[in-house]
Amino acid sequence: MAHIYRTTIWLDGPAKEHFKTGLCYIETEEKEPHNILIDRVSKQYIEDRFYNITCSNINFVNNLGLSKDMLLNGMKENKNDSSMTSIERNFLFNFVKKIMPRKVMEFSPFRGFSTAVIASSLKEINICPDFFETHEVDKENVKLTNFYLHENNIDFVKVVEGDVLQTIDKEKLKETDFLLIDSDHSDEFAKNYIKQFFPLLKNGCWVAIHDISHDKHFCSGEARELLTYFKENNIFTYFHVADLMKIFQVVGDDFIYSNARNTLLFWQVSK
Numbered sequence: 001m002a003h004i005y006r007t008t009i010w011l012d013g014p015a016k017e018h019f020k021t022g023l024c025y026i027e028t029e030e031k032e033p034h035n036i037l038i039d040r041v042s043k044q045y046i047e048d049r050f051y052n053i054t055c056s057n058i059n060f061v062n063n064l065g066l067s068k069d070m071l072l073n074g075m076k077e078n079k080n081d082s083s084m085t086s087i088e089r090n091f092l093f094n095f096v097k098k099i100m101p102r103k104v105m106e107f108s109p110f111r112g113f114s115t116a117v118i119a120s121s122l123k124e125i126n127i128c129p130d131f132f133e134t135h136e137v138d139k140e141n142v143k144l145t146n147f148y149l150h151e152n153n154i155d156f157v158k159v160v161e162g163d164v165l166q167t168i169d170k171e172k173l174k175e176t177d178f179l180l181i182d183s184d185h186s187d188e189f190a191k192n193y194i195k196q197f198f199p200l201l202k203n204g205c206w207v208a209i210h211d212i213s214h215d216k217h218f219c220s221g222e223a224r225e226l227l228t229y230f231k232e233n234n235i236f237t238y239f240h241v242a243d244l245m246k247i248f249q250v251v252g253d254d255f256i257y258s259n260a261r262n263t264l265l266f267w268q269v270s271k
């Protein structure tokens with residue numbers, strides 16, 4: 001009897017152009033599809049993506065007391081929120097509960113989905129933050145964020161309209177406990193926020209940065225700038241959510257997606 005096997009492969013060569021991510025599902029009647037497809041799979045790619053833990057300091061991660069449950073359970077899913085994977089959203093929600101920040105900054109909210117995750121987490125532990133400011137350049141998104149926060153009974157977030165490089169309150173940034181960065185993903189913008197904002201962050205501040213893929217096949221300009229900054233400054237106090245998925249053996253569609261391009265990185269400033 002012929003068996004149908006389903007497998008995920010990386011296509012090199014001409015076929016690659018037809019698949020945006022380079023990943024596709026193949027159905028084959030061959031008994032051992034991997035043997036047949038192995039020539040088309042870049043071994044290095046598979047190793048990079050599925051096996052290598054990219055956080056450079058596993059002891060740092062082990063000592064944080066994280067759990068698999070933090071990835072699997074969290075805030076109720078909103079079908080309109082496709083910005084983060086459910087695993088990333090769950091982890092963000094649970095991690096904020098764990099670190100209990102009282103001074104929060106974000107750029108940028110888009111329509112307020114990530115803002116609401118952080119704010120709902122604070123509400124669950126009865127924290128009304130000293131400040132929670134989020135910066136958005138698009139007028140329409142400012143309105144939508146305010147609307148979404150109102151709908152979710154969140155009244156302690158100030159949505160600041162304008163280019164965050166101009167609008168952020170640098171005195172507040174110096175006091176910030178938790179900063180979420182998910183904005184313009186260009187290298188130019190990243191260079192600017194790294195240069196202008198990072199030296200101001202206090203010891204112990206947690207920074208979450210979204211859309212930072214460590215995978216060299218999908219590495220954005222922003223990711224390159226950030227990883228170069230970490231390297232040049234000998235920073236090892238960070239991890240990707242994709243690392244946690246490997247450590248806690250959480251597999252699913254999110255695993256492929258998170259490892260491909262949408263990886264959320266957490267860094268604790270250490271001075």
Ligand SMILES: C[S@@+](CC[C@H](N)C(=O)[O-])C[C@H]1O[C@@H](n2cnc3c(N)ncnc32)[C@H](O)[C@@H]1O
Nearest residue numbers: 083108109110113114136137163164182183184
């Ligand atoms: C990827 S979206 C944010 C998604 C959001 N964090 C979420 O998870 O739902 C990026 C947002 O950054 C905003 N943005 C881009 N450049 C900006 C800038 N210089 N200052 C402020 N906001 C900016 C865009 O208008 C867009 O709404």
